[in-house]
Amino acid sequence: MKTASKADLYRQLPSVDELLRSDFAAVLIEREGRTAVTTAARAVLERLREEITAGTLDGPRLATALEHIGTAVENQLRRDLGFSLRRVINATGVILHTNLGRAPLGEAAIDHLRDIATGYSNLEFDIEAGARGKRDVHVQKLLANLFADAAEFPVSTVVVNNNAAAVLLALNSLAEGGEVIVSRGELVEIGGSFRIPDVMSKSGAVLREVGTTNRTRVGDYERAINERTRLLLRVHRSNFEIVGFTEQPSLEELVALGRRHNIPVMEDLGSGALIDLNQVGISGEPNVFDSLRAGVDVVTYSGDKLLGGPQAGLLSGRPELIARIRSNPLFRALRVDKLTYSVLESVLLAYVKNDYESIPALRMMRAQAAEIEARAKAMCATIARRGVRCEVVETRSVIGGGAAPGSTLPSFAVSVELDGKSPDDLAAALRLNEPPIIARVEDDRVLLDLRTVSPEDEAAIVAALVGVATQ
Numbered sequence: 156m157k158t159a160s161k162a163d164l165y166r167q168l169p170s171v172d173e174l175l176r177s178d179f180a181a182v183l184i185e186r187e188g189r190t191a192v193t194t195a196a197r198a199v200l201e202r203l204r205e206e207i208t209a210g211t212l213d214g215p216r217l218a219t220a221l222e223h224i225g226t227a228v229e230n231q232l233r234r235d236l237g238f239s240l241r242r243v244i245n246a247t248g249v250i251l252h253t254n255l256g257r258a259p260l261g262e263a264a265i266d267h268l269r270d271i272a273t274g275y276s277n278l279e280f281d282i283e284a285g286a287r288g289k290r291d292v293h294v295q296k297l298l299a300n301l302f303a304d305a306a307e308f309p310v311s312t313v314v315v316n317n318n319a320a321a322v323l324l325a326l327n328s329l330a331e332g333g334e335v336i337v338s339r340g341e342l343v344e345i346g347g348s349f350r351i352p353d354v355m356s357k358s359g360a361v362l363r364e365v366g367t368t369n370r371t372r373v374g375d376y377e378r379a380i381n382e383r384t385r386l387l388l389r390v391h392r393s394n395f396e397i398v399g400f401t402e403q404p405s406l407e408e409l410v411a412l413g414r415r416h417n418i419p420v421m422e423d424l425g426s427g428a429l430i431d432l433n434q435v436g437i438s439g440e441p442n443v444f445d446s447l448r449a450g451v452d453v454v455t456y457s458g459d460k461l462l463g464g465p466q467a468g469l470l471s472g473r474p475e476l477i478a479r480i481r482s483n484p485l486f487r488a489l490r491v492d493k494l495t496y497s498v499l500e501s502v503l504l505a506y507v508k509n510d511y512e513s514i515p516a517l518r519m520m521r522a523q524a525a526e527i528e529a530r531a532k533a534m535c536a537t538i539a540r541r542g543v544r545c546e547v548v549e550t551r552s553v554i555g556g557g558a559a560p561g562s563t564l565p566s567f568a569v570s571v572e573l574d575g576k577s578p579d580d581l582a583a584a585l586r587l588n589e590p591p592i593i594a595r596v597e598d599d600r601v602l603l604d605l606r607t608v609s610p611e612d613e614a615a616i617v618a619a620l621v622g623v624a625t626q
């Protein structure tokens with residue numbers, strides 16, 4: 156029998172129009188629209204053509220492919236029309252994982268978000284006066300209440316897109332054309348492209364470095380002060396620690412120096428905790444109250460790190476400085492929308508009510524190791540009954556999000572092994588699950604740290620593991 160030439164094979168391919176006239180296409184067009192089905196049909200035909208060209212598709216194979224072309228178009232459509240941004244299960248044990256979207260949000264915050272997002276709101280409308288209002292008010296009062304006893308001044312706050320924007324805006328508003336004094340030990344890179352010297356230069360302020368990498372004294376700052384000095388800046392070393400022969404002035408000393416020379420002190424706190432982290436066993440991590448109590452004039456911090464809210468950057472401090480920041484035209488470019496305000500307001504309300512359990516990131520941080528161990532044991536038992544080798548191991552969870560680089564929380568993980576599958580292969584297979592499960596590979600094992608897994612997701616993990624094992 157003569158084998159079909161490539162030209163014969165190309166001729167057997169239907170045209171896009173022919174495909175679109177077939178019965179299966181009518182159903183798909185009805186459901187997903189003509190444009191999407193046309194795009195998918197074109198992609199499937201193109202793939203077949205490439206396979207013919209490459210010589211991987213002979214006559215019999217092409218016949219089979221054409222028989223199942225409806226399914227191929229449907230699968231292509233599913234890929235084309237699926238969301239790119241997807242929910243994943245975070246089993247890494249890193250609570251504020253920047254690659255996985257940092258802080259998850261609680262039900263109350265999402266209820267308020269839905270309510271505000273689906274209709275009109277008083278975003279910039281004073282309902283009592285029936286006149287234009289300011290969007291700042293929606294979080295201003297809550298934060299002023301939270302900080303009431305911390306600072307010696309009534310604390311004002313404005314909100315921008317993220318903490319990087321907050322730092323840029325504050326430096327530009329308070330120090331453009333002047334000098335900002337920073338310790339050489341605090342010229343940090345946070346990740347991405349946030350580097351203090353670069354942000355400083357974009358803000359139009361001149362960086363005046365003092366001290367050394369490991370030791371900076373208050374006298375170093377004092378000697379650098381001159382008539383062009385606009386700000387003393389403290390930057391939290393969010394993602395590293397300097398240990399050994401080190402020295403750094405206390406915030407109180409910096410504030411006293413600033414007061415003597417009438418120069419404001421700003422602190423880029425990064426991960427702005429609004430609780431005392433000692434209660435979750437993390438020591439040495441400053442919070443926003445500490446900064447304000449020490450007399451810092453402007454503090455900048457993220458909304459989606461230790462605060463546990465939406466992506467945002469908050470600037471809290473002395474009313475006259477915050478007013479200057481608020482009146483900078485850059486503020487208009489960096490401000491946040493009603494969606495962010497609605498979520499932030501809801502999360503801040505939880506702080507005002509001491510309702511920390513409703514903030515998922517805090518709930519995960521506060522979870523007791525024994526409680527996580529019990530969940531891991533139960534999951535392991537279920538998986539083992541279904542034939543997957545599994546063990547509960549002690550591990551450490553990480554806060555992440557540029558907070559407490561040196562401290563971890565005791566936790567327990569489910570450790571899984573499969574015959575014939577390397578840990579990397581198993582982790583990759585779990586990522587193909589729907590929803591994808593992101594695990595940690597450590598010491599040649601796949602670990603699922605349950606601290607960052609919500610109990611509702613446990614069944615999905617069990618099903619995925621059993622599925623991978625029986626493949």
Ligand SMILES: *Cc1c(COP(=O)(O)O)cnc(C)c1O
Nearest residue numbers: 317318319345393425426457557
């Ligand atoms: C995380 C961090 C930033 C950047 O904050 P984003 O909210 O990610 O923009 C800036 N400074 C410090 C000290 C940080 O820890």
